[in-house]
Each structure stands twice: as structure tokens, then as C-alpha cells.
Amino acid sequence: xxxxxxxxxxxxxxxxxxxxxxxxxxxxxxxxxxxxxxxxxxxxxxxxxxxxxxxxxxxxxxxxxxxxxxxxxxxxxxxxxxxxxxxxxxxxxxxxxxxxxxxxxxxxxxxxxxxxxxxxxxxxxxxxxxxxxxxxxxxxxxxxxxxxxxxxxxxxxxxxxxxxxxxxxxxxxxxxxxxxxxxxxxxxxxxxxxxxxxxxxxxxxxxxxxxxxxxxxxxxxxxxxxxxxxxxxxxxxxxxxxxxxxxxxxxxxxxxxxxxxxxxxxxxxxxxxxxxxxxxxxxxxxxxxxxxxxxxxxxxxxxxxxxxxx
Amino acid sequence: xxxxxxxxxxxxxxxxxxxxxxxxxxxxxxxxxxxxxxxxxxxxxxxxxxxxxxxxxxxxxxxxxxxxxxxxxxxxxxxxxxxxxxxxxxxxxxxxxxxxxxxxxxxxxxxxxxxxxxxxxxxxxxxxxxxxxxxxxxxxxxxxxxxxxxxxxxxxxxxxxxxxxxxxxxxxxxxxxxxxxxxxxxxxxxxxxxxxxxxxxxxxxxxxxxxxxxxxxxxxxxxxxxxxxxxxxxxxxxxxxxxxxxxxxxxxxxxxxxxxxxxxxxxxxxxxxxxxxxxxxxxxxxxxxxxxxxxxxxxxxxxxxxxxxxxxxxxxxxxxxxxxxxxxxxxxxxxxxxxxxxxxxxxxxxxxxxxxxxxxxxxxxxxxxxxxxxxxxxxxxxxxxxxxxxxxxxxxxxxxxxxxxxxxxxxxxxxxxxxxxxxxxxxxxxxxxxxxxxxxxxxxxx
Numbered sequence: 001x002x003x004x005x006x007x008x009x010x011x012x013x014x015x016x017x018x019x020x021x022x023x024x025x026x027x028x029x030x031x032x033x034x035x036x037x038x039x040x041x042x043x044x045x046x047x048x049x050x051x052x053x054x055x056x057x058x059x060x061x062x063x064x065x066x067x068x069x070x071x072x073x074x075x076x077x078x079x080x081x082x083x084x085x086x087x088x089x090x091x092x093x094x095x096x097x098x099x100x101x102x103x104x105x106x107x108x109x110x111x112x113x114x115x116x117x118x119x120x121x122x123x124x125x126x127x128x129x130x131x132x133x134x135x136x137x138x139x140x141x142x143x144x145x146x147x148x149x150x151x152x153x154x155x156x157x158x159x160x161x162x163x164x165x166x167x168x169x170x171x172x173x174x175x176x177x178x179x180x181x182x183x184x185x186x187x188x189x190x191x192x193x194x195x196x197x198x199x200x201x202x203x204x205x206x207x208x209x210x211x212x213x214x215x216x217x218x219x220x221x222x223x224x225x226x227x228x229x230x231x232x233x234x235x236x237x238x239x240x241x242x243x244x245x246x247x248x249x250x251x252x253x254x255x256x257x258x259x260x261x262x263x264x265x266x267x268x269x270x271x272x273x274x275x276x277x278x279x280x281x282x283x284x285x286x287x288x289x290x291x292x293x294x295x296x297x298x299x300x301x302x303x304x305x306x307x308x309x310x
Numbered sequence: 311x312x313x314x315x316x317x318x319x320x321x322x323x324x325x326x327x328x329x330x331x332x333x334x335x336x337x338x339x340x341x342x343x344x345x346x347x348x349x350x351x352x353x354x355x356x357x358x359x360x361x362x363x364x365x366x367x368x369x370x371x372x373x374x375x376x377x378x379x380x381x382x383x384x385x386x387x388x389x390x391x392x393x394x395x396x397x398x399x400x401x402x403x404x405x406x407x408x409x410x411x412x413x414x415x416x417x418x419x420x421x422x423x424x425x426x427x428x429x430x431x432x433x434x435x436x437x438x439x440x441x442x443x444x445x446x447x448x449x450x451x452x453x454x455x456x457x458x459x460x461x462x463x464x465x466x467x468x469x470x471x472x473x474x475x476x477x478x479x480x481x482x483x484x485x486x487x488x489x490x491x492x493x494x495x496x497x498x499x500x501x502x503x504x505x506x507x508x509x510x511x512x513x514x515x516x517x518x519x520x521x522x523x524x525x526x527x528x529x530x531x532x533x534x535x536x537x538x539x540x541x542x543x544x545x546x547x548x549x550x551x552x553x554x555x556x557x558x559x560x561x562x563x564x565x566x567x568x569x570x571x572x573x574x575x576x577x578x579x580x581x582x583x584x585x586x587x588x589x590x591x592x593x594x595x596x597x598x599x600x601x602x603x604x605x606x607x608x609x610x611x612x613x614x615x616x617x618x619x620x621x622x623x624x625x626x627x628x629x630x631x632x633x634x635x636x637x638x639x640x641x642x643x644x645x646x647x648x649x650x651x652x653x654x655x656x657x658x659x660x661x662x663x664x665x666x667x668x669x670x671x672x673x674x675x676x677x678x679x680x681x682x683x684x685x686x687x688x689x690x691x692x693x694x695x696x697x698x699x700x701x702x703x704x705x706x707x708x709x710x711x712x713x714x715x716x717x718x719x720x721x722x723x724x725x726x727x728x729x730x731x732x733x734x735x736x737x738x739x740x741x742x743x744x745x746x747x748x749x750x751x752x753x754x755x756x
Binding site (some may be wrong): 052073100102103 | 316317320328517518522523525526528530531741752
């Protein structure tokens with residue numbers, strides 16, 4: 001089995017409302033899997049089902065090849081979007097309690113906590129109360145508690161909310177490190193720039209249904225629409241532009257006569273760029289030739305809008 | 311099971327380490343004892359105040375009747391008129407002036423006597439005065455009838471009817487009041503505990519919701535475990551508090567009586583029974599030593615071990631039922647202000663049980679109302695405990711009723727915990743809106 005988690009036609013209803021409609025996912029081992037979707041799409045419900053907080057009305061969930069069972073909880077780490085800590089409890093005591101609830105012995109929990117507290121430079125927080133900490137500081141504790149028991153699968157729901165950029169970067173590096181060490185990660189967010197940075201696979205959930213999933217690079221390939229950006233160094237840009245417009249579909253163009261720089265955007269009939277390049281050969285000095293690959297954000301918006309339009 | 315233990319431990323420590331809990335635990339007995347001592351002290355102070363009453367007696371009657379005693383001093387005016395006597399009384403600062411006019415006939419003298427005072431006279435003073443007049447009038451009438459004083463004294467006879475059960479058990483007259491007091495104290499204790507600690511459970515659930523820790527925890531333990539852990543942990547904290555209260559209240563009472571030298575035979579009878587429980591029983595216990603001893607003997611004749619065992623059973627079951635409802639309410643709402651509409655229906659059966667107990671069970675412990683309410687699971691922990699001091703079996707509560715009520719309690723407990731756990735499970739993950747009863751009902755079917 002190369003999948004850490006598989007859902008088969010999972011359906012969940014709350015009274016009249018269907019929160020998830022036959023959602024099937026395959027989440028490969030050792031990858032960072034982005035679970036994307038607008039607010040209210042059903043991401044949190046799906047995550048809660050994976051964590052066995054709620055249970056599907058129909059469909060099945062398999063964890064590492066086995067049907068999902070209560071004992072799997074100890075091998076899953078979950079950082080929920082709505083997260084908090086007991087305000088009047090001390091940091092160390094609280095972390096110990098939560099770690100023990102995950103099944104660690106007190107001794108194990110203590111030594112692991114010490115490792116992580118040192119790693120994130122918060123060793124001196126042990127006896128502070130949560131209410132004395134800032135929001136970002138509390139988030140660090142939550143992150144530690146989530147990863148402490150070395151789960152096979154980590155689920156992060158909007159992990160960067162509440163962090164300043166510096167700490168967000170620290171956490172991002174920790175996530176990448178965990179992934180490099182072989183942990184599978186589900187990453188739920190609607191912040192697309194972090195998806196580009198982190199995710200290998202994505203699934204897009206919209207209005208309770210999965211509308212797109214797969215390897216991020218494959219999806220991008222599928223969504224590119226053969227638009228190329230070309231930068232040309234040419235003396236008589238006006239003439240060349242005229243020729244190009246006759247032969248190809250030029251979407252936009254700018255010509256800087258002082259720098260003799262012509263920038264154009266071309267729409268080609270296929271991903272084959274040879275005709276353009278051979279046409280340009282000898283006519284101009286090509287200093288830039290880029291295929292426009294859609295960002296995850298564009299794919300996200302376009303897919304959701306296409307779906308809504310239907 | 312291990313997780314449940316962890317949760318119980320956390321809940322217990324969180325509660326016990328709480329500053330307000332510590333303050334309440336140690337301050338309450340002090341406050342309570344302080345108040346009782348204050349009341350006793352004031353009562354004693356009040357008694358010590360000696361009133362002086364001026365008497366202007368112009369008749370030939372009552373010559374030796376108004377003599378100074380411990381509580382009241384009498385000053386006799388002679389050979390002045392009423393106006394002068396009034397002025398002197400006022401200027402000397404006496405409590406009041408009793409004017410007995412001159413006349414041949416005792417009846418007319420009595421009729422025309424007046425008591426003048428600065429403010430409205432206290433009823434105890436008037437009562438004393440009236441008693442003197444009544445006594446003289448009675449003696450006069452007896453003389454007219456030809457009855458001697460000695461014969462009259464012989465007439466006076468104290469009588470108390472002897473009572474016994476059919477089984478032949480001899481009872482003291484006051485034993486029913488004693489039983490009522492013990493039953494009432496147990497019932498009241500249960501009600502207080504449920505309301506106070508049920509509230510703690512509810513607030514603790516709300517705290518987990520508002521601090522958003524709930525989803526972190528709920529991914530590693532079952533909602534049911536969390537709920538039960540919370541209920542049990544809070545109950546243990548409550549039992550700790552009550553134990554401290556009972557012990558410290560007992561010690562403080564002993565200390566207080568030693569320091570203030572309050573007549574322990576007057577207060578002792580009441581405080582022995584009620585102080586530890588923080589309840590003032592509406593029962594008049596006799597003040598003299600002999601009766602107190604008899605009460606104590608009777609008290610030890612009661613099936614005390616049986617009572618304590620049943621108290622624990624009903625206490626635990628009643629608390630579990632109510633606190634799971636409280637937990638469900640806490641899960642259903644977002645903040646404490648939203649809880650009012652749900653709390654009232656819970657307190658209602660508790661209040662009803664107490665009132666039914668005081669007004670119906672004490673006078674008729676085995677009547678249909680008492681039986682009904684001691685079987686109904688939401689009131690039985692309180693009402694049954696008010697009946698149980700009468701014993702079980704012959705002359706007491708029939709065994710089938712005890713068994714039925716416990717069986718009903720257990721099945722209700724299972725049912726309620728199941729329902730509460732459902733509401734709890736859904737509610738803890740719902741934010742932002744206050745649910746209606748209709749929605750709660752819908753949650754039960756998810």
C-alpha cells in the first residue's frame with residue numbers, strides 16, 4: 001500500500017444539509033497533501049471524520065490499508081483550525097496532559113517535550129500559564145503537542161494562522177523537516193501561496209464534493225492554456241510585431257523603443273512552442289521565453305467559478 | 311480507562327487549585343460559624359438588657375405582684391398623680407409606666423389599667439404584665455367558686471400521650487421531627503450539591519468550548535470519556551470541599567463554644583444536627599438536657615448505617631443524572647448567559663422535591679404523593695431520603711419501593727447520559743449560535 005489514507009465515497013449529512021457528498025480521496029504516503037476549498041466546503045467535516053470525531057453516514061475510510069479504527073488515533077496528529085489551550089493551566093503540565101491523552105507515558109512525554117521545547121527555543125516557558133503567553137506563543141505549544149507523539153499522519157488545519165512571518169517560517173521549516181523524515185501530512189488551507197510552497201498533491205473540495213485532485217504538477221499541466229510570455233531584443237519592434245500578429249495570436253504587447261525591448265504574450269494552439277521559436281530564429285534575440293503556468297490560486301478560483309457556473 | 315483517569319485527575323486538580331475554590335472552601339465555614347456565633351451572641355446580649363418599669367399602683371390589688379426579677383426591674387411610685395408619674399418615668403429613662411387605677415372591684419381595676427411607654431411596648435413585656443393580671447383574675451374567680459389555691463394547683467397536670475408502632479417499638483414524641491430533620495438535611499444537601507457542582511460541570515464545558523481546546527482534546531479521547539471524566543472529577547472536588555467543610559465546621563463550633571461560653575444545651579441540640587451540613591432545619595428541638603439526651607439515644611437507635619449507604623447511592627445516582635444534563639447544556643451554548651432558559655427546567659424538579667418533602671412527606675411519609683415522588687427518578691434522590699429515616703420494611707418504606715426507585719434511577723441515568731452524550735458530542739463542536747429546543751432534539755438524531 002502506498003497510500004496512508006483512502007476515503008471511499010464518504011458521505012456525511014447533518015439533517016437536510018449534506019456536508020460531504022461521496023468524497024473519494026487517495027492520500028499517498030510521505031507527501032504533503034493540500035486539502036483546499038472555500039469556507040464551508042466540507043474540509044473540516046472530512047478532517048473530523050479522519051480523526052474519528054464524527055463518523056460518515058456512508059462510505060469507508062482506510063488508514064494505512066486498514067479500515068479506520070479507534071486505535072489509529074495514536075498514530076494521527078491533528079492541529080485543528082479552532083484551537084486553544086486551558087488558560088489557567090501551566091504550559092508544561094498542559095503539554096504533558098495532552099501528550100498522555102495521545103497515549104505517551106509520562107516519562108516519554110517529558111523527554112520528548114524537552115527536546116521540542118529546546119528545539120523551538122521555549123524551554124523557559126514550562127512553568128508559565130497559558131494566559132501569560134501571546135497567541136503566537138500558544139500556537140507553538142499547540143504545534144509541539146500535535147507532533148510530539150511522532151504520528152504517521154499529521155493533519156494541519158490552517159497551521160499558519162496567528163503566526164508572525166518569522167514564526168510561520170520556523171513552523172514551515174519544521175513541517176518540511178517532518179515530511180523529509182517520512183511523515184505524511186494533510187494540509188488544509190485556503191492560503192494558496194503556502195500550497196505552492198509545500199504541497200505535492202492537492203484535492204479541491206467545493207460544495208461538499210471533490211471537484212479536483214491529483215499531483216500538483218499534473219494539475220498545473222492540465223490547467224495551463226498554452227500562453228507564452230516572450231521577451232525580444234529587436235531594432236524594429238513595430239515591424240516584427242506586425243509579422244507576429246499576422247502569424248500568431250498575440251494577446252498583448254509592449255515595445256520600449258529606447259531599450260529596443262519587445263514584450264508579448266502569445267496564445268498558441270497547442271503546447272508545442274517550436275513554430276514560434278523557429279519563426280523568431282534570426283529575426284530577434286530572444287531573452288525570455290516562458291510558458292505561463294497557472295498558480296494554484298488561479299486554478300482554485302477558476303475551478304470553483306466553473307463549478308458555480310454550471 | 312487510563313485516559314478517563316487522566317481526565318478525572320486534570321478536572322479535579324483544575325478545580326481544587328482554583329483560587330476561588332480554595333477561598334470558598336476555607337472561608338465558608340468561618341462565615342457560617344461566625345454568623346451562628348454572632349446570632350447566639352446577640353441573643354444573649356439582648357437577654358442581658360434589664361428593663362425597668364415604673365408602677366403607679368393606686369388600688370389595693372397587685373401589691374406584691376410586681377417585684378423585680380432577673381429580666382425586669384419594677385420601681386414603685388407613691389403619692390403622685392399620673393401626669394407626674396409619666397414625666398418622672400420619661401425623665402428617669404425607664405422603659406415604661408404601668409398605671410393601676412383605684413377601684414373596689416378587681417375586674418374594673420384590671421380593665422382600666424394602662425401601660426405607657428415611649429415607643430410601642432415589646433410583646434414580651436406586655437405578655438409578662440398580662441400574665442400577672444390573668445393570674446389574679448383567675449384566683450379571684452376560683453375563690454368565688456370556692457376552690458382553694460391548693461386544689462387549683464392539683465388541677466394542673468402535664469400529659470403526653472405514649473406512642474408506639476404496631477411492631478411494639480416505643481417512640482418518643484419528637485422522633486418524627488428528628489427523622490424529618492435528618493431526611494430533610496440529606497435531601498437539602500443533595501439539592502445544593504447538584505446545583506452547585508452541576509453548575510461547575512457546565513461552566514467547565516463552556517470554558518473548553520470558548521477556549522477552543524475542545525477539538526484538540528476530542529481528537530484523542532471520546533466525547534463520552536471527556537464528559538464522564540469531567541463529571542467525576544468535579545464531583546471528587548466537591549466531596550473534598552464538603553469533607554473539609556464538615557470537619558472544619560465541627561472544629562470551629564467546638565472552638566466557638568469554648569471561647570464564647572455559649573450555653574451549649576441551648577444551641578447544641580441544633581448545631582449537632584445541622585451545622586455540618588450548612589442547613590438550618592425548621593424544627594424546634596427541645597432545650598433542656600433531659601430531652602436532648604433522649605433525642606441522642608433515639609438518634610443512635612435510627613438505622614444510621616443504612617441511611618448513610620442509601621444516602622451515598624441516591625447521592626451518586628442523582629448527581630450523575632443531573633450533572634450530565636448540565637454538561638449537555640454547557641455543550642449546547644456558547645456562553646453562560648445563554649444557559650438560563652435551559653437551567654430553569656432542571657432546577658424545577660429539584661425545588662419541587664424539596665417542597666413536596668417539607669409539606670407532604672414529613673406529615674405523611676408513606677402517602678401517595680410521597681410514594682409517587684420517591685419513585686419518580688428526577689425527584690427520588692431527595693424525596694426517598696426524606697422517607698428513609700422511617701426505616702425499610704415493616705413500618706417504613708416498603709422494600710419494593712426502594713428497589714423500584716433505584717432501578718428507575720439507574721435506567722434513567724443510562725438513558726440521560728446517553729442522550730446528554732449525544733447533545734454533548736454535537737454541541738461541543740458547534741459555535742456561534744444559541745440552539746433552540748427544537749435543534750437540540752434534532753441533534754439527538756444525528
